[in-house]
Amino acid sequence: xxxxxxxxxxxxxxxxxxxxxxxxxxxxxxxxxxxxxxxxxxxxxxxxxxxxxxxxxxxxxxxxxxxxxxxxxxxxxxxxxxxxxxxxxxxxxxxxxxxxxxxxxxxxxxxxxxxxxxxxxxxxxxxxxxxxxxxxxxxxxxxxxxxxxxxxxxxxxxxxxxxxxxxxxxxxxxxxxxxxxxxxxxxxxxxxxxxxxxxxxxxxxxxxxxxxxxxxxxxxxxxxxxxxxxxxxxxxxxxxxxxxxxxxxxxxxxxxxxxxxxxxxxxxxxxxxxxxxxxxxxxxxxxxxxxxxxxxxxxxxxxxxxxxxxxxxxxxxxxxxxxxxxxxxxxxxxxxxxxxxxxxxxxxxxxxxxxxxxxxxxxxxxxxxxxxxxxxxxxxxxxxxxxxxxxxxxxxxxxxxxxxxxxxxxxxxxxxxxxxxxxxxxxxxxxxxxxxxxxxxxxxxxxxxxxxxxxxxxxxxxxxxxxxxxxxxxxxxxxxxxxxxxxxxxxxxxxxxxxxxxxx
Amino acid sequence: xxxxxxxxxxxxxxxxxxxxxxxxxxxxxxxxxxxxxxxxxxxxxxxxxxxxxxxxxxxxxxxxxxxxxxxxxxxxxxxxxxxxxxxxxxxxxxxxxxxxxxxxxxxxxxxxxxx
Numbered sequence: 341x342x343x344x345x346x347x348x349x350x351x352x353x354x355x356x357x358x359x360x361x362x363x364x365x366x367x368x369x370x371x372x373x374x375x376x377x378x379x380x381x382x383x384x385x386x387x388x389x390x391x392x393x394x395x396x397x398x399x400x401x402x403x404x405x406x407x408x409x410x411x412x413x414x415x416x417x418x419x420x421x422x423x424x425x426x427x428x429x430x431x432x433x434x435x436x437x438x439x440x441x442x443x444x445x446x447x448x449x450x451x452x453x454x455x456x457x458x459x460x461x462x463x464x465x466x467x468x469x470x471x472x473x474x475x476x477x478x479x480x481x482x483x484x485x486x487x488x489x490x491x492x493x494x495x496x497x498x499x500x501x502x503x504x505x506x507x508x509x510x511x512x513x514x515x516x517x518x519x520x521x522x523x524x525x526x527x528x529x530x531x532x533x534x535x536x537x538x539x540x541x542x543x544x545x546x547x548x549x550x551x552x553x554x555x556x557x558x559x560x561x562x563x564x565x566x567x568x569x570x571x572x573x574x575x576x577x578x579x580x581x582x583x584x585x586x587x588x589x590x591x592x593x594x595x596x597x598x599x600x601x602x603x604x605x606x607x608x609x610x611x612x613x614x615x616x617x618x619x620x621x622x623x624x625x626x627x628x629x630x631x632x633x634x635x636x637x638x639x640x641x642x643x644x645x646x647x648x649x650x651x652x653x654x655x656x657x658x659x660x661x662x663x664x665x666x667x668x669x670x671x672x673x674x675x676x677x678x679x680x681x682x683x684x685x686x687x688x689x690x691x692x693x694x695x696x697x698x699x700x701x702x703x704x705x706x707x708x709x710x711x712x713x714x715x716x717x718x719x720x721x722x723x724x725x726x727x728x729x730x731x732x733x734x735x736x737x738x739x740x741x742x743x744x745x746x747x748x749x750x751x752x753x754x755x756x757x758x759x760x761x762x763x764x765x766x767x768x769x770x771x772x773x774x775x776x777x778x779x780x781x782x783x784x785x786x787x788x789x790x791x792x793x794x795x796x797x798x799x800x801x802x803x804x805x806x807x808x809x810x811x812x813x814x815x816x817x818x819x820x821x822x823x824x825x826x827x828x829x830x831x832x833x834x835x836x837x838x839x840x841x842x843x844x
Numbered sequence: 845x846x847x848x849x850x851x852x853x854x855x856x857x858x859x860x861x862x863x864x865x866x867x868x869x870x871x872x873x874x875x876x877x878x879x880x881x882x883x884x885x886x887x888x889x890x891x892x893x894x895x896x897x898x899x900x901x902x903x904x905x906x907x908x909x910x911x912x913x914x915x916x917x918x919x920x921x922x923x924x925x926x927x928x929x930x931x932x933x934x935x936x937x938x939x940x941x942x943x944x945x946x947x948x949x950x951x952x953x954x955x956x957x958x959x
Contacts, residue, residue: 470920470923473924474923474927477927477930477931480931481930481931481934484931484934484938485934488938488941491941491945492945493945493946493956494956494957496938496941496942496945496946497942497946497954497955497956497957498957499938499942500869500872500938500939500942500951500954501957503934503935503938504864504872504876507876507879507880507931507935508864508876508879510931511876511879511880511882511883512883514880514883514884514887514924515882515883515886515887517887517920518883518886518887518890518891518917518920519886519890521887521890521891521916521917521920522890522891522892527916527920571957571958572957574957575957
């Protein structure tokens with residue numbers, strides 16, 4: 341028995357149910373929101389320690405032996421993702437104390453947040469492909485509701501695109517699961533991986549692989565399936581934006597990593613080559629889209645897309661070093677991207693706008709906030725010694741070793757253009773004077789009428805420290821990525837851990 | 845029977861995509877409904893159709909005798925139907941709210957958040 345594997349799902353689900361029971365008391369819901377996420381982080385760290393210790397932690401539901409039961413499997417990658425979920429969940433829970441309007445809190449903001457985290461954690465931990473679909477839907481439903489909370493015009497328009505594309509991708513996912521079940525007769529991922537070699541119709545198998553790629557590609561916002569993301573991520577409350585930006589697309593990336601290292605490795609030349617081109621174009625279109633934007637959160641949304649490209653690049657090259665790079669990139673990106681959204685939320689609180697032309701003067705009056713922006717922004721662009729530099733360095737080095745020179749060139753170019761975008765924000769929001777047409781500058785210039793100013797700063801400072809740690813003290817983090825890459829590149833280990841060693 | 849069902853699944857997917865590509869948001873939701881049903885039917889068909897052989901185990905035996913129908917797809921489809929029901933309930937409320945807030949049911953008019 342290893343309870344740590346079920347806790348990351350159990351804690352948010354229980355907290356969500358309790359928050360519903362405490363519907364009338366916003367105060368207790370807030371306390372519960374922070375407490376549950378501290379527990380989630382703790383259980384994630386526990387799980388990470390167990391997995392680095394034992395390699396794999398598994399649990400069979402209802403004590404039925406695997407392949408018949410639904411299994412939960414945690415390897416190092418899954419445990420890393422759970423820790424990151426805990427970190428982001430905690431940061432968002434604290435940030436929400438200050439930033440979320442009263443009306444949203446009254447209509448179930450906290451229960452939905454817990455439910456979303458439960459869905460995310462379940463997707464990371466499950467070892468059953470149909471169960472993965474169910475967790476996806478749990479996550480999606482919570483995200484739909486969070487996205488539309490408030491009901492403004494932009495939110496409705498964004499939500500229609502978000503809901504449609506995500507339901508479409510779920511339908512494709514479900515069809516692919518059905519087809520795969522028809523071929524191998526099992527839903528357990530380890531069992532599928534084992535039996536997939538016996539399938540005679542390899543052409544059909546590639547078709548199913550492509551269906552999975554399309555479905556997860558939509559969730560991960562990969563080229564050319566990303567259009568829902570910049571159309572919706574800038575519409576909800578900033579804490580919700582930050583939560584989505586940090587975690588949701590990464591669930592898609594994680595599912596891609598899982599399926600295309602464990603299950604669909606029989607035709608690497610074909611599938612991973614497509615992934616490679618998708619990754620390259622994702623990087624490029626994302627960053628070019630960002631260059632054309634002049635709204636704080638839209639720029640950041642497009643950068644999510646371009647950064648997804650780097651992670652997929654790590655997977656597509658499919659060498660041990662590249663996988664390390666991909667995993668390292670995920671760790672770096674989740675923290676940095678959430679932090680940037682949090683900063684954008686605070687500038688909105690100060691000046692009441694996300695449009696770059698209506699912002700300005702933050703560096704003069706709020707130097708600490710400027711530093712807090714600069715750390716994740718430069719990290720995102722890949723300036724040493726911050727986390728982004730090492731993440732990019734590993735991925736690009738893997739690309740060079742694989743002699744994919746064009747891709748390397750694009751990756752470097754995208755880094756440069758990311759820097760351009762970040763400088764654009766820096767110059768507009770932080771460096772230029774407060775524009776003359778902005779009347780309401782009292783809060784910027786000092787007297788912030790805010791009881792909970794600490795709740796804005798604490799998560800931003802915490803995440804910035806995480807970025808610095810990944811950058812300056814990177815060796816242990818790199819070793820974690822190395823361990824997870826070793827497990828990902830040896831699917832046999834996963835199969836043995838789930839099904840036991842005595843399988844044929 | 846299987847080949848007939850294959851055509852039915854194909855027609856349902858086609859109809860779903862056609863409806864989703866229309867401009868009206870109501871038709872979009874109808875398309876999504878048909879799409880999820882098409883996926884369910886697909887699971888049902890590809891996992892093999894066995895006629896008149898329920899998966900029952902005789903008393904005293906530990907395994908069923910002979911060919912039986914696979915009971916698992918039913919469970920999958922049932923789960924998928926429940927999920928699709930919840931999601932569609934949300935989608936219907938969403939399009940109603942969107943219609944109220946935006947004031948149009950034409951998807952081509954909903955371009956404010958596009959880039």
